[in-house]
Amino acid sequence: MTTETAEMTTGSHPARKPVQELEEVTVRFAGDSGDGMQLVGTQFTRSSVIFGNDVCTFPDYPAEIRAPAGTLAGVSGFQITFSSHDILTPGDKVDALVALNPAALKASLGDVRPGGVVIVNEDAFGKTDLKKAGYETNPLEDDTLKKYQLYKVPISTLNRKALEGSGLGPKEVDRCKNFFSLGVVYWLYGRPMEPTIDWLDAKFGKNPVVCEANKKVLKAGYFFGETCEYITSAFKVAKATLPPGKYRRISGNEAISLGLITAAHLAGKDLFYGTYPITPASDILHTLAMYKNYRVKTFQAEDEIAAVCAAIGASFAGALAATGTSGPGLDLKGEAIGLAVMTELPLVIIDVQRGGPSTGLPTKPEQSDLLHAVFGRHGECPLCVIAASSPSDCFDAAIEASRIAMQHMTPVILLSDGFIANGEEPWRIPDYASLPKITVTHPTESNDGNGFLPYQRDEDSVRPWVLPGTPNLMHRIGGLEKKDVSGGVCYEPENHQRMTELRATKIANIAEKLPLQTVQGPAEGDLLVLTWGGTAGAAGTAVSRVQKRGCSVAFANVRHLHPLPRNLGPILANYRQVLIPELNTGQFRFLIRGHYGIDAVGLNKIQGKPFLVSEIESKIMNLVATNGGNR
Amino acid sequence: MTTESLHVLTPKDYATDQDVRWCPGCGDYAILAQIKKVFADLGLPREKVVFVSGIGCSSRFPYYMETYGFHGIHGRALAVATGVKAANPDLSVWVATGDGDGLSIGGNHLIHTIRRNLDINILLFNNRIYGLTKGQTSPTSELGKRTKSTPWGSIDNPIHPISLAIGAEATFVARTVDVNVKHLAETIKRAAQHVGTSFVEVYQNCVVFNDGAFEYASGKETKAETTVYLEHGKPLIFGANRDKGIRLNGLTPEVVKLGGDIKEDDLLFHDEKAKEPTLAYLLARMQSPEFPEPIGVFRDVEAPCYEAEMERQLQAATAKLGPGTIEKLLNSGDTWTVSA
Numbered sequence A: 001m002t003t004e005t006a007e008m009t010t011g012s013h014p015a016r017k018p019v020q021e022l023e024e025v026t027v028r029f030a031g032d033s034g035d036g037m038q039l040v041g042t043q044f045t046r047s048s049v050i051f052g053n054d055v056c057t058f059p060d061y062p063a064e065i066r067a068p069a070g071t072l073a074g075v076s077g078f079q080i081t082f083s084s085h086d087i088l089t090p091g092d093k094v095d096a097l098v099a100l101n102p103a104a105l106k107a108s109l110g111d112v113r114p115g116g117v118v119i120v121n122e123d124a125f126g127k128t129d130l131k132k133a134g135y136e137t138n139p140l141e142d143d144t145l146k147k148y149q150l151y152k153v154p155i156s157t158l159n160r161k162a163l164e165g166s167g168l169g170p171k172e173v174d175r176c177k178n179f180f181s182l183g184v185v186y187w188l189y190g191r192p193m194e195p196t197i198d199w200l201d202a203k204f205g206k207n208p209v210v211c212e213a214n215k216k217v218l219k220a221g222y223f224f225g226e227t228c229e230y231i232t233s234a235f236k237v238a239k240a241t242l243p244p245g246k247y248r249r250i251s252g253n254e255a256i257s258l259g260l261i262t263a264a265h266l267a268g269k270d271l272f273y274g275t276y277p278i279t280p281a282s283d284i285l286h287t288l289a290m291y292k293n294y295r296v297k298t299f300q301a302e303d304e305i306a307a308v309c310a311a312i313g314a315s316f317a318g319a320l321a322a323t324g325t326s327g328p329g330l331d332l333k334g335e336a337i338g339l340a341v342m343t344e345l346p347l348v349i350i351d352v353q354r355g356g357p358s359t360g361l362p363t364k365p366e367q368s369d370l371l372h373a374v375f376g377r378h379g380e381c382p383l384c385v386i387a388a389s390s391p392s393d394c395f396d397a398a399i400e401a402s403r404i405a406m407q408h409m410t411p412v413i414l415l416s417d418g419f420i421a422n423g424e425e426p427w428r429i430p431d432y433a434s435l436p437k438i439t440v441t442h443p444t445e446s447n448d449g450n451g452f453l454p455y456q457r458d459e460d461s462v463r464p465w466v467l468p469g470t471p472n473l474m475h476r477i478g479g480l481e482k483k484d485v486s487g488g489v490c491y492e493p494e495n496h497q498r499m500t501e502l503r504a505t506k507i508a509n510i511a512e513k514l515p516l517q518t519v520q521g522p523a524e525g526d527l528l529v530l531t532w533g534g535t536a537g538a539a540g541t542a543v544s545r546v547q548k549r550g551c552s553v554a555f556a557n558v559r560h561l562h563p564l565p566r567n568l569g570p571i572l573a574n575y576r577q578v579l580i581p582e583l584n585t586g587q588f589r590f591l592i593r594g595h596y597g598i599d600a601v602g603l604n605k606i607q608g609k610p611f612l613v614s615e616i617e618s619k620i621m622n623l624v625a626t627n628g629g630n631r
Numbered sequence B: 001m002t003t004e005s006l007h008v009l010t011p012k013d014y015a016t017d018q019d020v021r022w023c024p025g026c027g028d029y030a031i032l033a034q035i036k037k038v039f040a041d042l043g044l045p046r047e048k049v050v051f052v053s054g055i056g057c058s059s060r061f062p063y064y065m066e067t068y069g070f071h072g073i074h075g076r077a078l079a080v081a082t083g084v085k086a087a088n089p090d091l092s093v094w095v096a097t098g099d100g101d102g103l104s105i106g107g108n109h110l111i112h113t114i115r116r117n118l119d120i121n122i123l124l125f126n127n128r129i130y131g132l133t134k135g136q137t138s139p140t141s142e143l144g145k146r147t148k149s150t151p152w153g154s155i156d157n158p159i160h161p162i163s164l165a166i167g168a169e170a171t172f173v174a175r176t177v178d179v180n181v182k183h184l185a186e187t188i189k190r191a192a193q194h195v196g197t198s199f200v201e202v203y204q205n206c207v208v209f210n211d212g213a214f215e216y217a218s219g220k221e222t223k224a225e226t227t228v229y230l231e232h233g234k235p236l237i238f239g240a241n242r243d244k245g246i247r248l249n250g251l252t253p254e255v256v257k258l259g260g261d262i263k264e265d266d267l268l269f270h271d272e273k274a275k276e277p278t279l280a281y282l283l284a285r286m287q288s289p290e291f292p293e294p295i296g297v298f299r300d301v302e303a304p305c306y307e308a309e310m311e312r313q314l315q316a317a318t319a320k321l322g323p324g325t326i327e328k329l330l331n332s333g334d335t336w337t338v339s340a
Helices: A037-051 A102-111 A127-133 A155-162 A170-175 A177-188 A194-204 A208-227 A252-266 A282-289 A304-316 A327-343 A370-375 A393-408 A418-422 A493-513 A533-548 A568-572 A587-596 A613-626 B028-042 B058-064 B077-087 B099-105 B107-116 B161-167 B181-193 B278-284 B306-321 B326-330
Strands: A003-006 A017-022 A024-032 A054-060 A075-083 A094-099 A112-121 A149-153 A234-237 A245-251 A271-275 A296-300 A320-325 A347-353 A384-387 A411-417 A424-428 A476-478 A525-532 A553-558 A560-562 A575-582 A601-604 B049-053 B068-071 B092-098 B120-126 B172-177 B198-203 B227-229 B244-249 B252-257 B293-300 B335-338
Touching (some): A037 A054, A037 A194, A054 A418, A094 A177, A155 A208, A170 A208, A252 A347, A252 A411, A271 A282, A282 A296, A327 A370, A327 A411, A347 A393, A370 A384, A411 A533, A525 A587, A575 A587, A601 A613, B028 B181, B077 B120, B092 B099, B161 B172, B161 B278
Parallel strands (some): A017 A234, A271 A296, A320 A347
Antiparallel strands (some): A245 A424
């Protein structure tokens, strides 16, 4: 850590304070769900990426839109980690917490590292506020915050003073206080204010009073940080050395949306997205609905079943068809997904997983739909399951799911989760021209001389995708068992066995076309840490930390969960132990044991929260230690 | 490759090589025959037609039509049909459903498909019984009906399909009877020609589990007294001697005898083009035995179609924003460059 004295970039105040240089910082904004914490978090993220840091974010908000103000149930938080190096996961411990009320303080304090900065809105710690949060005594006055750097800022008062004569009513004035707190933190970490000022101009240009008020309190907060006596030092996080290229911020749900549109263009198709609103998947609908000039047809159906069935109809008619949902919706779609398996039509089903069962934890991440995705339908019903491992990876995963679906005539379930769906990270924008086209053929000639055989398969066991409207190739498909080749309804015993095996073979064969599983670290050794989905970031970071300490530990993240990569079995055999951290009770471990007869070690967290790097790191160290220590 | 429009199509051209497996005497045979006839009359190219169905006796329909066909899952035909039509508005989309498939398990989709007014045709074969599962009560079974699942009589109030369709503001609503093949064909033709969702209830006899359910409305001796044929702009007259009519008394219809003081001009005149569905609904409430049941087109009005509106928005967005390119898409939002 270096210390220097710097002049901050904004304003002409002569105040100088010492600046400490840090590699990585985690900030959390916490307040009532109506306090605009998600908004300031997003602004802080924009500012940080434009400054040049690598970032990783984790919005954490309650299921209730407006839980009773001031209570723990209503606390909404937004956590962002920004760094001067490559990061894969939001930080374990919070370096600076902004708490706009006692409930926010109470809910988040346990995550703040000792010695960390705690900025509170002093004005919000009245008797009633404390009572609502369940504090018997005022934590600002007892020893509760002794081990932290506490900054008591009368945010409400300062905000009101700054906006005297602004023309806004008292309620509107108070609504600006989130931008005051943002200003303070901007100063604290030397963030540029311009991106937020530009955003305010663009967003509220038509309402200059609101626009100016927010700008004014943002700056007031910034200058407060600079001039107030008790905030004694600022921090600096240098720009990250990311690979050269053009970047943007992206969340998982945005990346899935962009991936679907891109896949449709790569295949020369319209995109049809049939869905029903559900947390945390709805943003995919919101995003896609904005891109009608890309020939995107969004259909908000009357229910989950109609959503998937409409997508199946659109697929039959020739669109790239997708449906998005979360666990409860995947339950409802089950029968229709079986229909897509039987009719062998392309279909992308996105499951943004959340805590279950039933309504469960709608806004919290979990990885507990894996076995449901692989097995959760009646009958022998094989399909492809793949997982996205980070917000930006959702883009590639959506293209991959679409490609497999259309080229292999199968439903594909793409698993995301609430963590990567809402989390954001910088994304190096790919070059569209470099993305491989998705070749799709729709036969227009008979494959039989005097008719058309809808279940005549090619060398990959794939049946032809003939579109309604094609002369002379009229045919009927449906959920009843099909006669091999001809596709007529058929109840013959041998035929059912043959068709069941053909459907399984078709899916199993896809593994032959998939890339081989890769491993980071030693090709054999004591321990392989094996992950799938959104756990990859924390596990990968944990592994590289222990590798730096000389441990013989390797890391592999599996994208293709069904079928599994064809070289995964031999890879697993190269390690004495396999550790599978996952946000469920051991579903991937169960799958791995079933496929390869390997008893992996589980690390299972079912708290509606992603893994901390340290949790995985200490599990690895335990395993390595009992296994003979470092090499 | 030639297109079908160059050929003169006959009903036979729409037949598939599949054996038709409905019970002998089933009302579905008549519907199938009239569909083929009407399609041939209209010269509907076979490749442009998609028949979609769910589960039930009626839902085997697609297998017997030499068009594109999709036999879906129970109750979901309308959702599948919505996707087909939205993805390719050029197709002529038909749904064959029944009282169980369309009104029970698929009731929600019926309401929502109708309110969206996609340009599709819904044929609801109403036999007031579950046939394929062998004789349980259906949503249109009468109160007190004894079936395998209701040995003491049904205690469910029945749904009246026409009332429901009008309640959802269907733009085309009609009722016809399987054995009146001429009227059946006319009704199917009208449905085909309507732009928007056409809802047609067909009184259809199930010979095995509910034989004679519509005898009152289709029997030679009774039908003149128990049904009244709707004709646009004409008074509602019925009876073997066409000497009875329907008159409005305030908002209540009443059966009156023509002659004496009561003239045709005093009767209720049908207006299928009425903007408000009030009259259509009033007619839908006329049920046997208190009233003759209306047969014919209750309502036929124009309204924008969902798939056309969807396409219009796509084109409006393209006109305003330009055709989307992926380069533009990926490079949207806040971007910044990291140099080497």
